[in-house]
Amino acid sequence: MKKPAVGRPRGFDADEALRRALLVFWEKGYEGAALTDLTDAMGITRTSMYAAFGNKEQLFRKALELYTEGPAAYGERALAEPTARAVATAFLDGAVRTTTGPDSPAGCLGVQGALASGDAGRPIHDALAQWRTAAEERLAQRFQRAVDEHDLPPEAEPRRLARYLMTLANGIAVQAAGGASRSELQEIADMALRHWPPI
Amino acid sequence: MKKPAVGRPRGFDADEALRRALLVFWEKGYEGAALTDLTDAMGITRTSMYAAFGNKEQLFRKALELYTEGPAAYGERALAEPTARAVATAFLDGAVRTTTGPDSPAGCLGVQGALASGDAGRPIHDALAQWRTAAEERLAQRFQRAVDEHDLPPEAEPRRLARYLMTLANGIAVQAAGGASRSELQEIADMALRHWPPI
DNA sequence: CCTGTTCAGTACCGATCGGTACCGAATACG
DNA sequence: CGTATTCGGTACCGATCGGTACTGAACAGG
Numbered sequence: 001m002k003k004p005a006v007g008r009p010r011g012f013d014a015d016e017a018l019r020r021a022l023l024v025f026w027e028k029g030y031e032g033a034a035l036t037d038l039t040d041a042m043g044i045t046r047t048s049m050y051a052a053f054g055n056k057e058q059l060f061r062k063a064l065e066l067y068t069e070g071p072a073a074y075g076e077r078a079l080a081e082p083t084a085r086a087v088a089t090a091f092l093d094g095a096v097r098t099t100t101g102p103d104s105p106a107g108c109l110g111v112q113g114a115l116a117s118g119d120a121g122r123p124i125h126d127a128l129a130q131w132r133t134a135a136e137e138r139l140a141q142r143f144q145r146a147v148d149e150h151d152l153p154p155e156a157e158p159r160r161l162a163r164y165l166m167t168l169a170n171g172i173a174v175q176a177a178g179g180a181s182r183s184e185l186q187e188i189a190d191m192a193l194r195h196w197p198p199i
Numbered sequence: 200m201k202k203p204a205v206g207r208p209r210g211f212d213a214d215e216a217l218r219r220a221l222l223v224f225w226e227k228g229y230e231g232a233a234l235t236d237l238t239d240a241m242g243i244t245r246t247s248m249y250a251a252f253g254n255k256e257q258l259f260r261k262a263l264e265l266y267t268e269g270p271a272a273y274g275e276r277a278l279a280e281p282t283a284r285a286v287a288t289a290f291l292d293g294a295v296r297t298t299t300g301p302d303s304p305a306g307c308l309g310v311q312g313a314l315a316s317g318d319a320g321r322p323i324h325d326a327l328a329q330w331r332t333a334a335e336e337r338l339a340q341r342f343q344r345a346v347d348e349h350d351l352p353p354e355a356e357p358r359r360l361a362r363y364l365m366t367l368a369n370g371i372a373v374q375a376a377g378g379a380s381r382s383e384l385q386e387i388a389d390m391a392l393r394h395w396p397p398i
Numbered sequence: 399c400c401t402g403t404t405c406a407g408t409a410c411c412g413a414t415c416g417g418t419a420c421c422g423a424a425t426a427c428g
Numbered sequence: 429c430g431t432a433t434t435c436g437g438t439a440c441c442g443a444t445c446g447g448t449a450c451t452g453a454a455c456a457g458g
Contacts, residue, residue, distance in 0.1 A: 007434030008424045029315035031231060035416060037317070045437055046417075056416065107315065115376050116228035116304075116311035118236070120416090129377040160386055163374070167387050171370025175362070177314050178328040187359055188366050195394040206404030207454040234446060244407055245447075255446065319446090405454075415444065424435075 014052050017042040022063040027105035030060050030114040031121045060113070060124055064131065067109045071098045075135055084146035085196050088165055091139070092189035095169040099176035100185060107177030110135075111170055136166045156197050168192050213251050216241040221262040221269075226304035229259050229313040229323045259312070259323055263330065266308045270297045274334055283345035284395050287364055290338070291388035294368040298375035299384060306376030309334075310369055335365045355396050367391050 020041045024033045035056060039049050053059040068075075074094020081087045099108050110132055114125040143158035152158075172185050219240045223232045234255060238248050252258040267274075273293025280286045298307050309331055313324040342357035344350075351357075371384050 006426050006432075008426085009435080011424090011435065027315065028317050032315055032317035032320060034317060034414080036414085047438090048436055050417070051435075105315075111373055112315035115314050115373065116226065116231055116306065118227050118231035118233060121231060132373075132377055160390065163379070163383060164387050164390050167370035167374055167384075168366065169370070170373035171366035171368070174310055174314065174331075174369035174373060175366055178331055180362070184362060185366075188363050191359065191363050191397050192366075192391075194397055198390050198393055205402075205456050207456085208405080210405065210454090233444080235444090246408090247406060249447070250405070399458100401456100401458080403454100403456080406452095408451085409449090411446105411448070413445075413447105416442105418439100418441070420437105420439085422435105422437090424433100426431100426433080428429100428431080 010048075010052070012042075012044050012048065017044055017049075017052070018059075018062055018066055021059055022066050022109070023105060025060055025063050025113060026067070026107075026109045029112055029117075030124045031117050057123060061127065064109065064113070064127070068131075071101070071104060072108075072110065074098060075138070079138055079142050084143055084152045084161075085193075087139070087142055087146075088161075088196055089189075089193055091165055092168060092172070092193060093186070095172050096176075096182060096185045096189050099173050100180075100182035106179065108170075108173035111173040112177055132166065132170070136162045139165055152197060153199070156199060161197055164198065209251070211241075211243050211247065216243055216248075216251070217258075217261055217265055220258055221265050221308070222304060224259055224262050224312060225266070225306070225308045228311055228316075230316050230320045256322060260326065263308065263312070263326070267330075270300070270303060271307075271309065273297060274337070278337055278341050283342055283351050283360075284392075286338070286341055286345075287360075287395055288388075288392055290364055291367060291371070291392060292385070294371050295375075295381060295384045295388050298372050299379075299381035305378065307369075307372035310372040311376055331365065331369070335361045338364055351396060352398070355398060360396055363397065 020043070021038050024038050024041045028037065035046060035049070038056075038059070039046055042049065044052075049059065053062055074097070075091065078087050078090035078094060081090050095108070098104075099106060110128050113128050114121045115128075117125045139162035140159045143152060143156065143161045146152040147154060147156055147158060152161075168189070172188065175185055175188070219242070220237050223237050223240045226232075227236065234245060234248070237255075237258065238245055241248065243251075248258065252261060273296070274290065277286050277289035277293060280289050294307070297303075298305060309327055312327050313320045314327075316324045338361035339358045342351060342355065342360045346353060346355055346357060351360075367388070371387065374384055374387070
């Protein structure tokens with residue numbers, strides 16, 4: 001970005017502030033998180049937040065990026081696994097771990113950030129739907145590669161398998177938001193993967 | 200309820216008004232649905248709504264009851280199926296149909312009504328988590344019966360099977376909220392049930 | 399009719415929403 | 429140093445939030 005290097009330097013750590021904002025959005029959702037909730041958690045004032053991040057919507061989008069690179073990075077790691085089965089296993093295991101972390105809110109920001117919302121939250125609602133679709137797309141491409149490599153049988157349909165996995169991961173996120181424990185959800189993931197691919 | 204039968208009679212159909220309120224809550228969630236959104240859709244004024252339903256929270260709870268007896272009645276019907284396999288099939292098929300109805304919002308009120316919320320929505324958040332847990336409990340009891348009747352093998356664990364089905368149904372609800380079509384989700388349900396029970 | 403009761407609409411309540419104008423303090427550059 | 433520039437805090441903005449007091453109309457029972 002731009003580095004003016006003039007004027008009074010910022011008095012707080014923007015990365016740390018964003019991390020704290022992420023936790024608030026994760027717990028309360030986009031519309032449920034009030035600016036006061038956010039700035040209190042971030043330890044800065046409204047003006048500092050607006051100067052550093054633009055507005056609430058941009059703050060959320062920055063938090064979603066951080067979420068993608070941090071808690072949700074299991075998705076990217078899963079894609080790098082050598083076999084389709086390993087991809088599926090890593091993906092669901094990662095979903096279970098991230099949605100039931102002891103030091104972070106239960107559930108998934110990409111799901112509960114704005115699953116339903118008023119008119120004001122529509123842009124974020126759409127952005128999160130797109131975020132989930134993008135993950136599904138990446139999985140589909142990975143499974144197409146597995147078919148090409150004869151790692152999956154030729155009759156396997158990559159898009160369907162990707163959608164199936166995303167459905168399970170989203171369901172796990174909802175269960176976690178409702179208070180399901182990590183071990184309970186791990187059992188579900190194991191159970192679902194007992195037959196793979198489910199053709 | 201009480202029937203005073205004195206005074207001016209109500210000038211609107213409370214059942215119809217509740218049905219319309221349900222659709223608003225379904226689409227926008229508890230906190231996302233503003234009183235103005237609700238009363239506009241219901242075709243009544245704020246005062247009439249408060250006189251008839253108490254307040255916003257009680258209106259939501261009434262709407263949830265109506266949802267349970269209406270769009271979500273597939274759950275009760277599924278429990279009455281003769282075999283565990285038929286129960287599971289009816290449950291997931293019902294979830295797909297209800298979350299992708301052409302004349303109702305995409306998704307499930309019990310999921311997106313208040314998956315994450317601010318402090319004001321906490322009571323409803325908890326009520327919906329309990330609503331989902333209750334459904335899981337009913338399924339678990341039904342599968343226990345199936346084990347007792349030798350409809351499921353003795354090593355089947357009813358609670359786990361119930362949680363597995365709820366996870367799929369919740370995932371289907373999230374997918375539907377993100378725009379997935381009925382046929383796409385039906386494929387997922389069919390795929391998941393291809394191996395049943397998943398032991 | 400008259401009286402009592404309930405309904406429905408207006409107009410408003412204090413609180414909170416996201417967002418901003420303003421200003422003094424703090425720093426970099428000349 | 430002087431000056432430009434940015435930061436951070438206060439105090440505020442109009443809009444909207446959920447909820448309600450008040451009023452007059454509409455009905456039931458006498």
